[in-house]
Amino acid sequence: MTAFTVEDGQFVRDGRPHRVLSGALHYFRSHRAQWPRRLSVLRAMGLNTVETYVPWNLHEPRRGRYRDLDALGSFLDLAAAAGLDAIVRPGPYICAEWENGGLPWWLSGPPRCAHPDFLADVDAWFDVLIPEVAARQVTRGGNVVLVQVENEYGSYGSDRAYLAHLRDGLVRRGIDVPLFTSDGGEALFLTGGMVDGALATVNFGSDAAGQFGELRRHRPRDPLFCMEFWDGWFDHWGDRHVVRAPEDAAAALDEVLAAGASVNLYMAHGGTNFGFWAGANAGGEVHDGAYRPTVTSYDYDAPMDEAGNPTPKYWAFREVIGRYAPLPPPPTTPTSTAPTSTASEAAPPTLPAQTVPLTRSVRLFEVFNNPTIQSPHIPTFEQVGQHQGFLLHRTTVPGPRPPLPLRLRDLRDRAQLYVDGTHQATYSRAADPKPSRPPTSPAG
Template structure:
């Protein structure tokens, strides 16, 4: 036996409350009454001894506006799924040590899943990957620990234990033996792709059990021998992740586990996208054929992603290029559409219909009707951007304390997770013109010399141009997202080397950080010294405008023609990062973010606003979501 844990579960998840919306009524399968015994057997998941198949889909509660959870969950039911899976991002819920932000959101999501007639798989990490900043690990932990994370390091384990102690009550109270939807909890995530500390995995399993998790546990890894041997735990269900080749993948799993149900915990039906690079589309027919192959193997499946959503709040991660994931930094776009069957805006795609055809063959009965789409914005709205504050004044108003040291401070040393750091240093003189270099640049830097913009650079070892002394140099370094997968996980951000003039280190570097969420704190906008936008164009800074919505609000896309690189907020809700190089050209605006009448738009532009922004040109605009947007 792989995991002989048995618990009770409703024969079908039953709605926790009466559903009032038409699409929720259609999406809920009423239970047959009573409870049933859920178990992980030698070959199958079983309910009352009857083999059952988990037809699950990934949907991250933190990538979907809470007011839209019900609609998206109903879409999953209508596609033919009986279960939903979600990760839990530690860094979102504990931005500073001991400061917890709404871990109860997970509980509310699980309640919504049950109301939709879905079981639930919870993957609390502590590492999640997920194309999420730092793989979900808090920067305040990875900064001092570095590669000691995801091991038996005592300081790391203490932090994980404290976090799980705060989070897991949301899961424990909703386990299926108590009438809730949770049937499986995953320990760690793809650990075999990273490490080999079997004692760490065993500790995680023990802590999950000690903290009250009674449902079956599982691990998930790629279908390669070193991944399965490094990431599996004796006595815990092992699952595999892949996008095609089910028979080969399950054969690899069977080499390591002779028994236990077969499950693809991540069936990659699409892929993510990086800024400045093209998308990698996957045809609906090809994905549906791969899904069918999984099911023909007698396996359960978790479609990754069933609905991808959006990395709101600037939480999109990054990867390193190369076969060893140790090359150039590639930042992930804000959209997490993932070419999923339910697209970023909640609409069924061709993949949805092809998957529905396949899944219908394995359903207990007729599938629910597809929910009607949510409202979209009635008409385009053009923003009036009338105020701005230069970056230096925003930093003075909202930034952290300045630190002066021999070399530059990292983001972690300054307590900055997402955001930017200004580095200031003096080139002594008199001296001639020599190349100015930055070593260990982890992100993108806007370089100013004596108050004038000189260049924008990125790369680990960048030449900033020739500078004669004396001169005052500023580097505004903006985080492009933290690596979420591979050996560069937990690396520091900012400048980790130094600044050199010719071959001489420049000492006495002054560093000051500004967290992205500083603009979201109560009263923050009142402390920013806004002024009228005048003349042609504008520099880096925060711009404020108004979007006036006539009539009922609905889903929209925010277009930012001519704007280069930064973040956007509407009514205090951070839509995420925009970058001129694409391929993402608009930011998704969930309808619940908007209100009838005036809506406040904030743009934190890092590299300079478009020309004539104060005269109406380059104005951002809201547009109704349309097919293909």
């Protein structure tokens, strides 16, 4: 059994000083069959830990009805087999550019606060989830070394009773590895998000000295830890793909490690937002005040691309990490990105480009077969008990009457207008043509 503790401002593993070198790889953004290779490629970068969120709404789409509850445990077990420790970030809110930040649509009471109805929903979910995490802690022969309390709460609120409830609930359900919070490296974010009994960590993409300096002012005895080192960024619908030069990201990573800090690459591998699970972001300096949906790809310009293959950024990061920790053998990679022919395993074959002819189609109206709901106004998805997908609204406009403008207020995504079965117009939330850019405030 392994001991993982914090002593004299540093992590200690089995009596020896330990640096956490982690990379984010979300199990819900890649297929199960892909997990083993992607974990092995992550390990070959020189990392010793993998980090993942847990999206509550994916696993409990309706209150008390669960699905894929074994996914997290299977992922953690495979990570252990690959020689990786694990950091688990169970929320209940995760952000992660995921639909509703991981919160289910059916919640009672105002979320992310100490409202008793919301806390009751969280407690019921944690009763199901946390025992799976607790059973896989290093203190019980597993590989989980750190567990997060909420997520970037300092960017949202300042309800200490809420954070204390989550902290105490994790401990009560058996979490005995160190707890932590993560927030942006500014006083406003840190003071709002920290809670006694949990380490404080910071999220940033550059200026390690300044960010760690602010952390030290608030928590001088905590280990230095960049819990989200933003090595790339996510993409919004209608914008250009966001990239960060490998040499720039590698230099910033070197600053983090030179400070003696632990780090979690956000992301090491981004993956894909399958189905309707991509989220959206609104407001603030980061997004120019516009509400923008995230695209299906969560490539993130990460060191491992969406297909799970190393990029030039991977090799640049591996070189930096090798200055501070022993490196395992590199993986076999496509020759276009690999600087060496040394190999430890075969890269998966890439399917050739193909053309798929579409010879059949079905009208949209023919696939709507759910019960009809009568309403004097256009209801929200939540009001009809649906968390994603499509809704068909029908009405008869009595006449005759003079022409009047049609206004769709607070349209969140996309709407198509049909009159007597004929398509007339398509409406969508206006997209700002400016490209996305890496932030100055937290968003992971």
